[in-house]
Amino acid sequence: MTAARKLWAVLDIMDRQLIDRQDRFAGTVDDVELAVADDGTISVTALLAGPGVLARRMRFHRLGPWLERFARWAVPAESEDPARIPLGRVADIGSAIHLSLDHEDMATMATERWFRDNIIDHIPGSTDAAE
Amino acid sequence: MKKILSITLGILTAIGGFVDIGDLVANAATGARFKMALAGVVLIGVLGIIVYAEMSGRVAAITGRPVFDLVRERLGPNAGGANLIASFIINLLTLCAELGGVALALSMIASVNYILLIPVAAFLVWIVIWKMPFERMEEMFGLLGLMLITFLVALFHLHPPWHELLHSASHPAIPKNETPFTFAYYAIALFGAAMTPYEVFFFSSGAVEEKWTVDDLNLNRANVYIGFPLGGLLSLSIMALTTVVFAPRMISVDTLPQVALPVALSVGKVGLGLLIIGIFAATFGAALETAMSSGYCVAQYFGWQWGKFVKPREAARFHVVMLAAIVATTLFALTGVDPVKVTEYSIVLSAAALPLTYFPILLISNDRHYMGDHVNGRVLNFLASIYMVIIAVVAVVTIPLMIITKAGA
Numbered sequence: 001m002t003a004a005r006k007l008w009a010v011l012d013i014m015d016r017q018l019i020d021r022q023d024r025f026a027g028t029v030d031d032v033e034l035a036v037a038d039d040g041t042i043s044v045t046a047l048l049a050g051p052g053v054l055a056r057r058m059r060f061h062r063l064g065p066w067l068e069r070f071a072r073w074a075v076p077a078e079s080e081d082p083a084r085i086p087l088g089r090v091a092d093i094g095s096a097i098h099l100s101l102d103h104e105d106m107a108t109m110a111t112e113r114w115f116r117d118n119i120i121d122h123i124p125g126s127t128d129a130a131e
Numbered sequence: 132m133k134k135i136l137s138i139t140l141g142i143l144t145a146i147g148g149f150v151d152i153g154d155l156v157a158n159a160a161t162g163a164r165f166k167m168a169l170a171g172v173v174l175i176g177v178l179g180i181i182v183y184a185e186m187s188g189r190v191a192a193i194t195g196r197p198v199f200d201l202v203r204e205r206l207g208p209n210a211g212g213a214n215l216i217a218s219f220i221i222n223l224l225t226l227c228a229e230l231g232g233v234a235l236a237l238s239m240i241a242s243v244n245y246i247l248l249i250p251v252a253a254f255l256v257w258i259v260i261w262k263m264p265f266e267r268m269e270e271m272f273g274l275l276g277l278m279l280i281t282f283l284v285a286l287f288h289l290h291p292p293w294h295e296l297l298h299s300a301s302h303p304a305i306p307k308n309e310t311p312f313t314f315a316y317y318a319i320a321l322f323g324a325a326m327t328p329y330e331v332f333f334f335s336s337g338a339v340e341e342k343w344t345v346d347d348l349n350l351n352r353a354n355v356y357i358g359f360p361l362g363g364l365l366s367l368s369i370m371a372l373t374t375v376v377f378a379p380r381m382i383s384v385d386t387l388p389q390v391a392l393p394v395a396l397s398v399g400k401v402g403l404g405l406l407i408i409g410i411f412a413a414t415f416g417a418a419l420e421t422a423m424s425s426g427y428c429v430a431q432y433f434g435w436q437w438g439k440f441v442k443p444r445e446a447a448r449f450h451v452v453m454l455a456a457i458v459a460t461t462l463f464a465l466t467g468v469d470p471v472k473v474t475e476y477s478i479v480l481s482a483a484a485l486p487l488t489y490f491p492i493l494l495i496s497n498d499r500h501y502m503g504d505h506v507n508g509r510v511l512n513f514l515a516s517i518y519m520v521i522i523a524v525v526a527v528v529t530i531p532l533m534i535i536t537k538a539g540a
Contacts, residue, residue: 016204025430057208096196115451127442128442
């Protein structure tokens with residue numbers, strides 16, 4: 001495989017569904033982080049996921065950074081940037097991408113948490129199991 | 132009985148697509164205006180939705196990925212986002228119309244102005260989404276919707292001139308007082324109703340809700356091969372009824388009670404009662420289908436947790452989207468917009484958005500990385516490609532036709 005083909009294969013994971021270690025949907029691959037080594041080889045170092053990342057990729061220059069700040073405020077993640085998923089946390093790549101991470105620690109959880117705490121939890125029956 | 136219950140997803144999906152409030156009236160209107168000349172379009176539409184719904188169900192069973200997930204994955208955020216906006220607006224317009232439709236069905240029993248019943252209808256839709264497990268929901272409204280078979284019974288009971296109906300269907304002719312443009316407009320409305328995108332959003336998401344796996348491919352086929360032809364059959368029997376009752380008298384149809392009239396003539400009060408239950412279930416089912424599709428589309432595009440298989444608090448944004456959709460459409464419906472007109476517009480608009488939904492399904496169902504050995508066969512791909520061309524042509528001519536004919540007037 002040439003370097004270009006390899007890169008293409010990795011970029012194929014863009015926009016795929018992310019699933020956390022408890023089998024919860026945890027956003028999509030909104031972008032990837034690339035590193036260029038001294039010999040010119042390009043490799044993917046992390047997946048990026050969160051509304052801020054997506055907005056940046058779609059060139060919403062004000063909305064992107066604002067959403068990223070919101071995610072950092074709303075998600076008390078261990079790592080500095082909750083939108084960054086190091087490649088080491090990727091458990092399996094298939095039709096979806098399985099992570100060895102908890103949804104709660106990711107930037108994709110920021111608005112989910114806000115809507116859950118401020119709206120859904122105030123409606124009776126929000127914790128009833130569906131079946 | 133258990134076998135029947137396992138295909139209610141297909142039945143509910145098809146009834147919500149083929150005989151929801153707008154299509155009940157559109158089918159009746161076509162029969163009265165064009166006799167059975169457009170019956171062939173319904174058959175073409177049935178085959179088209181069978182081809183693409185089977186693919187979407189198969190992809191969902193094998194990969195766990197529903198349609199809007201595929202749309203985002205194959206089209207990316209920009210084109211996928213354009214489809215999201217279009218599909219979301221179509222879902223809202225249809226939901227608004229169905230809330231009106233449920234209220235109209237209730238008002239046929241309650242003798243109260245239907246506008247007053249719209250908030251009641253909206254609350255019932257929301258509480259079912261909030262509380263009722265997915266399987267109970269599809270069984271209840273799928274089975275009640277079967278009461279629409281009253282249309283077929285009423286048709287038989289009238290002893291219609293079958294050979295004339297068949298002749299009209301097999302030798303389509305444009306009536307003297309119609310133009311080729313209105314004929315084409317109604318053809319697109321019927322085709323669009325058959326292939327309306329929320330059917331595959333709902334069907335494929337339902338397959339995930341029911342946790343289908345590779346072992347359920349036969350179940351997928353059974354749902355598709357029984358549900359959609361049934362929807363088409365109901366659609367054709369309404370068309371035939373109004374061909375027999377209204378067309379000879381040059382009466383045009385544009386309200387729901389007019390659709391029920393031939394049934395009352397044919398099988399009397401009991402039949403009418405069963406029909407109203409069927410209409411209630413069909414419009415309610417379509418309301419559930421479109422309200423939930425609005426949540427499915429948005430959640431799957433962004434990768435949020437969705438589905439009734441988790442508690443509402445674990446899919447908070449999904450439930451907020453659906454709740455907001457119901458509130459917004461209720462307010463719009465309360466302005467007194469004509470539900471029938473609203474769905475006719477939304478069907479035609481959805482015809483314009485069809486390619487962006489069906490093309491990703493075709494791509495993924497041919498992708499061995501996703502599907503392994505369960506990729507499409509050659510015959511299926513041949514058929515699907517023909518439909519891709521039809522869909523593309525329909526998408527291009529829809530809006531101009533709508534303008535030329537002033538929406539079929």
